[in-house]
Amino acid sequence: AQSVAQPEDQVNVAEGNPLTVKCTYSVSGNPYLFWYVQYPNRGLQFLLKYITGDNLVKGSYGFEAEFNKSQTSFHLKKPSALVSDSALYFCAVRKGGGSQGNLIFGKGTKLSVKP
Amino acid sequence: DSGVTQTPKHLITATGQRVTLRCSPRSGDLSVYWYQQSLDQGLQFLIHYYNGEERAKGNILERFSAQQFPDLHSELNLSSLELGDSALYFCASSVQRGASTGELFFGEGSRLTVL
Numbered sequence: 001a002q003s004v005a006q007p008e009d010q011v012n013v014a015e016g017n018p019l020t021v022k023c024t025y026s027v028s029g030n031p032y033l034f035w036y037v038q039y040p041n042r043g044l045q046f047l048l049k050y051i052t053g054d055n056l057v058k059g060s061y062g063f064e065a066e067f068n069k070s071q072t073s074f075h076l077k078k079p080s081a082l083v084s085d086s087a088l089y090f091c092a093v094r095k096g097g098g099s100q101g102n103l104i105f106g107k108g109t110k111l112s113v114k115p
Numbered sequence: 116d117s118g119v120t121q122t123p124k125h126l127i128t129a130t131g132q133r134v135t136l137r138c139s140p141r142s143g144d145l146s147v148y149w150y151q152q153s154l155d156q157g158l159q160f161l162i163h164y165y166n167g168e169e170r171a172k173g174n175i176l177e178r179f180s181a182q183q184f185p186d187l188h189s190e191l192n193l194s195s196l197e198l199g200d201s202a203l204y205f206c207a208s209s210v211q212r213g214a215s216t217g218e219l220f221f222g223e224g225s226r227l228t229v230l
Contacts, residue, residue: 034218036221042223042224043117043119043205043221043222043223043224044158044205044207044219044221045117045221046218046219046220049218090158102148102160102163102171102173103148103160103219104160105150105157105158105160106157107157107158108157108158
């Protein structure tokens, strides 16, 4: 069965500092991995995805994520955090290889960026 | 704007009642997914429809049902409502054809409050 773990309920970062939001996954076969962001009272917005190829993927708003197969991780990163990055971040996984199963989401990590 | 439209945005009703939530997917998307988001359970997959047919079921209660119509819009019916059904219900759509890698596009959600 597919699963996603986001070990931190909340991450606090000072503006201008680098940020990391952690995600580990479990899936049989090759994973398709995603990050989404949710601002208060809004729907989820797609940030980036890893399907295949380069382990470092770049997405919207300056975010990037690194796929590490040996550690089954897909951590979200940004070199310099902004106050406006404060939101709820979700990691999600789907089994790859052509099957179109649903996305399984982690519980979310609240990112708080202070001035 | 993701292109996915959900109505109503807010709904307040009483225990024992029945409500219908509506979703219009992005133009051209054949797949519709329903998710429930609550504080204690996180984002839970409910059900997936593809071109009018049910494809997968997640943690959907027997009191809940859904359908996807020929014009591809979908409805989620919630009956015999309980206090614990209060949550944010999201609809998402995806292309899901050919080489699609399956990222989902979410609506803004329908916030259901059961009193």
